[in-house]
Amino acid sequence: MAPLTIHAMPGGLRRPILIAAFSGWNDAAEAATTAARYLAVTFQGEKFAEIDPEEFYHFGLTRPHVRFVEGSNEREIVWPGTEFSVCQSAALTRDLVVGVAIEPHLRWKAYCAAVLELARRCEVSLVLTLGALLAEVPHTRPVRLVGSASDPELSARLGLRPTRYEGPTGIVGVLNTICREQGIPTASLWANVPHYISGIENPRAALALVRRVLDLLNASADLTDLEDAGRQFDENLATIVAQNAKIAGYVSKLEARAAEEEAAPAEPAPGGELPPASELVAEIEQFLRQQRPE
Numbered sequence: 570m571a572p573l574t575i576h577a578m579p580g581g582l583r584r585p586i587l588i589a590a591f592s593g594w595n596d597a598a599e600a601a602t603t604a605a606r607y608l609a610v611t612f613q614g615e616k617f618a619e620i621d622p623e624e625f626y627h628f629g630l631t632r633p634h635v636r637f638v639e640g641s642n643e644r645e646i647v648w649p650g651t652e653f654s655v656c657q658s659a660a661l662t663r664d665l666v667v668g669v670a671i672e673p674h675l676r677w678k679a680y681c682a683a684v685l686e687l688a689r690r691c692e693v694s695l696v697l698t699l700g701a702l703l704a705e706v707p708h709t710r711p712v713r714l715v716g717s718a719s720d721p722e723l724s725a726r727l728g729l730r731p732t733r734y735e736g737p738t739g740i741v742g743v744l745n746t747i748c749r750e751q752g753i754p755t756a757s758l759w760a761n762v763p764h765y766i767s768g769i770e771n772p773r774a775a776l777a778l779v780r781r782v783l784d785l786l787n788a789s790a791d792l793t794d795l796e797d798a799g800r801q802f803d804e805n806l807a808t809i810v811a812q813n814a815k816i817a818g819y820v821s822k823l824e825a826r827a828a829e830e831e832a833a834p835a836e837p838a839p840g841g842e843l844p845p846a847s848e849l850v851a852e853i854e855q856f857l858r859q860q861r862p863e
Contacts, residue, residue, distance in 0.1 A: 570678075571618055571670055571683075572620050572623075572625070572638075572679070572683045572844060573618065573619075573621075573687055574618060574620075574621065574684040574685050575617065575618040575687070575690065576616075576618060576619075577617055578690065578691075578765055579617055579655045579657065579664075579691070580619070581644055581657075582655075582657070582664050582692065583657075583661075583662070583663045583668050584663040584664070585663060585664040585665060585691055585692070585693045585694065585715075586607065586663060586664075586665055586666070586693060586694060586695045586697055586785075586786075587599065587656075587665075587666045587667075587668065587684075587687070587693040587696045587697065588605055588665060588666070588667045588668070588693070588697050588698075588699065588782065589605070589616060589667075589668040589670075589684065589689050589696065589697070589698050589744065590602045590604065590605035590610060590668075590669050590670075590698070590699040590700070590742075591669075591670055591671065591672040591740050591741060592670070592671050592672065592845070593671055593672035593739070594672055594674075594699045594739040595672060595739040595740065595741045596700065597701040597702055597745060597760075597762040597771075597774075598701060598751060598762045598766070598767055598768075598769060598770055598771035598774060599701075599761075599770045599771070599775075600701035600760050600762060600770075600771050600774035600775045600778060601699040601700050601701045601760070601775075602669050602699075602775075603770065603772070603775040603779065604699055604757065604775040604778035604779045604782070605667055605668075605669050605699055605705055606667075606669055607775065607779055607794075607795060608664070608665065608667060608779060608782060609654045609656060610657070611790045611791070612656035612658040612660065612661060612665060612790070613656060613658055614655060614656045614667055615654055615655055615656075615667070616652050616653070616654050616769060617653060617654065617655050618652075618653040618655065618687055619643075619650050619651060619652045620650060620651035620670070620680070620683050620684070621650060622637070622648045622649050622650040622651070622673075624675065624676055624679065625673035625675050625676055625679075625680045625810075626648075626649050626671070626675065627674040627675065628675055628756050630674055631649045631674070633646050633647060633649060634646070634647045635647070635649045640826055644766055646686050647668075649671045649722075650670070651668055651669075651670035651684075651788070652668070652669065652670070653667065653668045653687060653774055654666070654668075654784045655665055655667075657693075659739070659790060660789075660790070661788050662786070662787065662788070662809055663694070663786065665786075666687070666691055666693060666722045668684065669837040672740045673740060677678030677740055677743050678743075678747070680740070680833050681740075681744045682745060682747075682749045684696075684744060685751065685753065688753060688837045689860075691752075694754065694756065695723075695754045695756065696742060696748050696753055696754070696755045696756075697756050697757075697758065697782070697785075698741045698745055698755070698756075698758070699757075699758055699759075699778050699782075700716075700739075700741045700757060700758070700759040700760075701759060701760045701761075701762050701771075701774055701778075702759055702760075702762065703762055703763075703764040704714075704761040704762065704763070704764060705763075705764060705826070706761045706762075706763050706823065706827060707763060707820050707823035707824045707827055708763045708773075708803075708806050708820070709820065709824060710813070710824070710827055711759050711777075711779070712761065712776075712777035713760075713761040714728070714729065714758060714759065714760055714777060714778070714781055715729065715759050715761065716729045716756065716757045716758045716759050717729065717745070717756070717757050718755070718756035718757070719748070719749050719754050719756065720754060721756050723754070723756055724756070726784075726785060727756060727758060727781060727785055728781065728784075730757075732771065738763055741757060742757075745757050752843045754814045755861070756781070758781060759774055760774040760775075760777050760778050761774075762774050765819070766806070769804070771803050772798035773799040773800045773802055773803070774796050775795060776792060776795040776796065776799050779792065779795065780792070790813070798860075811832070
């Protein structure tokens with residue numbers, strides 16, 4: 570059985586963009602998947618396709634969930650699949666196909682082939698992947714976005730700062746490479762997330778990704794929820810910094826490094842190595858969790 574199932578092919582698609590985000594390695598502080606889901610909800614996305622998880626997930630590593638069916642005492646199994654929603658909102662001049670999933674464990678080439686089959690059948694004009702990475706950046710600065718695109722003009726429109734990263738990659742990197750090899754326009758947009766608050770959802774990073782996608786679409790949307798969450802996030806961190814001299818000193822060092830890199834980006838920032846942040850992470854995350862509403 571083919572892994573891709575399209576329940577109902579949307580009609581009249583207008584130069585759709587496929588936006589994909591994957592939780593796990595590619596999704597520091599859940600910023601990328603939060604952004605993708607926010608776009609799907611904002612533009613009234615409706616599920617229309619999915620990729621069966623059987624061939625692509627190790628269920629001992631990512632277990633299915635059991636839940637009660639609404640309005641009954643019956644329980645159902647929720648598998649870690651890949652769902653695609655289509656957004657055909659009047660607020661958009663082109664449509665969106667949004668896919669959100671857990672990064673698969675197995676058969677990445679076959680998985681990407683299923684994604685690209687959907688892209689071809691929907692005649693998408695661009696595959697845009699969202700990601701988030703841990704970086705030694707302060708939370709007090711605007712979220713830095715980096716990435717790449719198959720076309721220089723598209724890269725300029727997205728305002729991408731090119732990255733020269735070499736090393737391990739995730740499903741996002743593989744999917745973008747296969748798109749380029751098969752002549753499908755592609756771009757990847759990543760938010761830098763402060764590594765010392767990696768275990769808490771970061772609405773500021775998600776908001777930065779959403780805004781950049783909206784810029785690409787020449788669209789606007791009500792971002793009040795994310796903006797409010799971002800302000801609360803900043804207030805919580807400001808409280809932590811004010812109460813803890815060690816954390817304040819660490820953030821100050823990160824701010825100094827960021828300022829030096831902005832002044833002379835081609836030169837390495839002087840001042841020696843930053844102290845390890847591991848001893849700060851637990852204290853910060855515990856405080857932020859305590860601020861969450863019940």
